Amino acid sequence: xxxxxxxxxxxxxxxxxxxxxxxxxxxxxxxxxxxxxxxxxxxxxxxxxxxxxxxxxxxxxxxxxxxxxxxxxxxxxxxxxxxxxxxxxxxxxxxxxxxxxxxxxxxxxxxxxxxxxxxxxxxxxxxxxxxxxxxxxxxxxxxxxxxxxxxxxxxxxxxxxxxxxxxxxxxxxxxxxxxxxxxxxxxxxxxxxxxxxxxxxxxxxxxxxxxxxxxxxxxxxxxxxxx
Amino acid sequence: xxxxxxxxxxxxxxxxxxxxxxxxxxxxxxxxxxxxxxxxxxxxxxxxxxxxxxxxxxxxxxxxxxxxxxxxxxxxxxxxxxxxxxxxxxxxxxxxxxxxxxxxxxxxxxxxxxxxxxxxxxxxxxxxxxxxxxxxxxxxxxxxxxxxxxxxxxxxxxxxxxxxxxxxxxxxxxxxxxxxxxxxxxxxxxxxxxxxxxxxxxxxxxxxxxxxxxxxxxxxxxxxxxxxxxxxxxxxxxxxxxxxxxxxxxxxxxxxxxxxxxxxxxxxxxxxxxxxxxxxxxxxxxxxxxxxxxxxxxxxxxxxxxxxxx
Numbered sequence: 001x002x003x004x005x006x007x008x009x010x011x012x013x014x015x016x017x018x019x020x021x022x023x024x025x026x027x028x029x030x031x032x033x034x035x036x037x038x039x040x041x042x043x044x045x046x047x048x049x050x051x052x053x054x055x056x057x058x059x060x061x062x063x064x065x066x067x068x069x070x071x072x073x074x075x076x077x078x079x080x081x082x083x084x085x086x087x088x089x090x091x092x093x094x095x096x097x098x099x100x101x102x103x104x105x106x107x108x109x110x111x112x113x114x115x116x117x118x119x120x121x122x123x124x125x126x127x128x129x130x131x132x133x134x135x136x137x138x139x140x141x142x143x144x145x146x147x148x149x150x151x152x153x154x155x156x157x158x159x160x161x162x163x164x165x166x167x168x169x170x171x172x173x174x175x176x177x178x179x180x181x182x183x184x185x186x187x188x189x190x191x192x193x194x195x196x197x198x199x200x201x202x203x204x205x206x207x208x209x210x211x212x213x214x215x216x217x218x219x220x221x222x223x224x225x226x227x
Numbered sequence: 228x229x230x231x232x233x234x235x236x237x238x239x240x241x242x243x244x245x246x247x248x249x250x251x252x253x254x255x256x257x258x259x260x261x262x263x264x265x266x267x268x269x270x271x272x273x274x275x276x277x278x279x280x281x282x283x284x285x286x287x288x289x290x291x292x293x294x295x296x297x298x299x300x301x302x303x304x305x306x307x308x309x310x311x312x313x314x315x316x317x318x319x320x321x322x323x324x325x326x327x328x329x330x331x332x333x334x335x336x337x338x339x340x341x342x343x344x345x346x347x348x349x350x351x352x353x354x355x356x357x358x359x360x361x362x363x364x365x366x367x368x369x370x371x372x373x374x375x376x377x378x379x380x381x382x383x384x385x386x387x388x389x390x391x392x393x394x395x396x397x398x399x400x401x402x403x404x405x406x407x408x409x410x411x412x413x414x415x416x417x418x419x420x421x422x423x424x425x426x427x428x429x430x431x432x433x434x435x436x437x438x439x440x441x442x443x444x445x446x447x448x449x450x451x452x453x454x455x456x457x458x459x460x461x462x463x464x465x466x467x468x469x470x471x472x473x474x475x476x477x478x479x480x481x482x483x484x485x486x487x488x489x490x491x492x493x494x495x496x497x498x499x500x501x502x503x504x505x506x507x508x509x510x511x512x513x514x515x516x517x518x519x520x521x522x523x524x525x526x527x528x529x530x531x532x533x534x535x536x537x
Contacts, residue, residue: 193498
């Protein structure tokens, strides 16, 4: 399973050679380059400032000090967060397919709708964090690989949804292990925390009673880095 | 009558009111003169003998402090579960939650997770240059967990202005709710570590542990309240007698005890950092049960370098 790398907003418009490059696109590209240049030029200063402000112990003391990490996402973070947003957007599309299936009980429909709406909120939050760098698109590979499972019988959909949530948890864990900026890490952590709960809820909704399944002792493989 | 009319006074004679005014003005003038007299601030004298003012140690907050604080929190939770399991409370039937069943095995599983997590946090703390914290978090134990145990099992003695409170009317209900509160708090605490830990690898490990705690919180919520996935479902499908423990008081009878809300598996769309409220024990003379907020670690709960296990 893989996620394709979607080129971010303005760059995607440039790479589409068949289309006319409008004035708005030129402005967006210019703004993007400007921001990138500013981030690069300010980075050494900001890094040095953060280290100096966090190291409060006078020289000679043995107490360990902690260098404060940056808050804003780095350029590498942006790529990872783009992956994460694609996962969330794809989950919304898959749950939309699932909700077309007939046979949901009222309770199941409420829970699945709640989870679908939550994934939409996650995609929107990441879009807000990434700004114009947000892919705002689904992963066609991920969607294509899971669409049939999300369109089957209710039990099959619940099992597929549980696997998807577990994969999302693993993916976000992998993203957190690579993120530098704390703003993004905080957001992904709050998303991951609830997606972990979805696994348990979906398993319970499917009638599962085994604690090892309900607590997902075996987490699914993550997606990041396999694309 | 106008304002001008009121302000016209007879100043020719000195009556009793005038004397009072003069006296007041004189006293005020003397007080001002006394203040202006001494302009040199002297050192406050000491009476008796006393030690020198102690110098407080620097409250350093770094990765090591955070990680050993988390080790203490998870040890406190494991110790709390030991207390609950050793007392056999979860094996007893609950009058409030008749369908709960024996949750001993599940909570034993949870306890193993917290013990392993404490070891993991301690290993990370040592890597970060701190000493391992091998006991429970002193603040969590003294301010939250121990008072709950005392209130549930012993009640509270009478004081000058309040009557005695008896032991809990349903310890099984209280302790399974405590398990849910502690699981929720441990998940929130792991999430709260993400923006404050400096290394991405530490954040990852903290979230790995937190994810498991979140699932345990969801599972125990479903055991307490089967079918309580989200709040909107709970409101529509829960039978009246299970939704809360509120009892309607008859005329002249004691007031009903504080209602205990049932937990749901998905309390919000995002992982919460807000306090988790525990409500339990028997109600006091006004029906008010014990309420304790479990919060993510903060300055008064950190295991600073100068702190040590009691």
